[in-house]
Amino acid sequence: AQSVTQLGSHVSVSEGALVLLRCNYSSSVPPYLFWYVQYPNQGLQLLLKYTTGATLVKGINGFEAEFKKSETSFHLTKPSAHMSDAAEYFCAVRGTGFQKLVFGTGTRLLVSP
Amino acid sequence: DSGVTQTPKHLITATGQRVTLRCSPRSGDLSVYWYQQSLDQGLQFLIHYYNGEERAKGNILERFSAQQFPDLHSELNLSSLELGDSALYFCASSVGPANEKLFFGSGTQLSVL
Numbered sequence: 599a600q601s602v603t604q605l606g607s608h609v610s611v612s613e614g615a616l617v618l619l620r621c622n623y624s625s626s627v628p629p630y631l632f633w634y635v636q637y638p639n640q641g642l643q644l645l646l647k648y649t650t651g652a653t654l655v656k657g658i659n660g661f662e663a664e665f666k667k668s669e670t671s672f673h674l675t676k677p678s679a680h681m682s683d684a685a686e687y688f689c690a691v692r693g694t695g696f697q698k699l700v701f702g703t704g705t706r707l708l709v710s711p
Numbered sequence: 712d713s714g715v716t717q718t719p720k721h722l723i724t725a726t727g728q729r730v731t732l733r734c735s736p737r738s739g740d741l742s743v744y745w746y747q748q749s750l751d752q753g754l755q756f757l758i759h760y761y762n763g764e765e766r767a768k769g770n771i772l773e774r775f776s777a778q779q780f781p782d783l784h785s786e787l788n789l790s791s792l793e794l795g796d797s798a799l800y801f802c803a804s805s806v807g808p809a810n811e812k813l814f815f816g817s818g819t820q821l822s823v824l
Contacts (some may be wrong), residue, residue, distance in 0.1 A: 634815075641815030642803075643815065692809075700756065701746075701754040703754075704753060
């Protein structure tokens with residue numbers, strides 16, 4: 599079965615600082631990996647996804663993530679945080695075929711001025 | 712706006728009651744997924760329908776049921792409600808059956824008193 603572990607339920611950064619949100623996955627098959635963002639009082643929105651091919655994936659709003667098979671990781675980064683990045687971020691994994699999408703427990707990003 | 716519509720936005724009811732949550736997917740999307748989000752359980756997959764047929768079941772209680780109608784909208788029925796059913800219920804849709812990119816609605820906040 600597939601699963602993801604997000605390290606840190608809360609991450610605090612200053613505006614302009616590097617954002618690093620950690621995600622490790624467990625999968626018995628080549629995984630499809632996703633990062634979703636949830637702004638207050640809204641549904642989840644896809645930031646980026648990795649299926650096959652290039653291991654460095656660029657998403658919306660300046661975020662990117664790198665798939666590292668040797669480390670079973672898919673960490674999300676952004677070089678410079680904005681106040682508008684404050685939200686909850688979810689890592690998710692799906693196996694091949696029609697398997698369900700499994701979400702991590704989420705990491706709340708706090709951005710201070 | 713994701714294009715996925717969920718009604719109602721808020722629902723307050725009493726224990727033992729039955730409620731129906733409604734979801735209209737994005738135009739052209741054939742898949743509908745239901746998720747439950749709570750503080751203690753995180754984001755839990757409930758059920759997936761594709762073009763009217765059940766595709767996958769997750770941690771859905773027997774007191775809960777869902778269906779997808781010919782016009783592709785979906786309803787999630789929750790019966791014999793308990794305090795622990797209080798949560799945010801999300802509907803998501805995708806084009807095909809393999810949930811590569813999900814579009815989420817804004818959710819229905821259910822409060823069982």
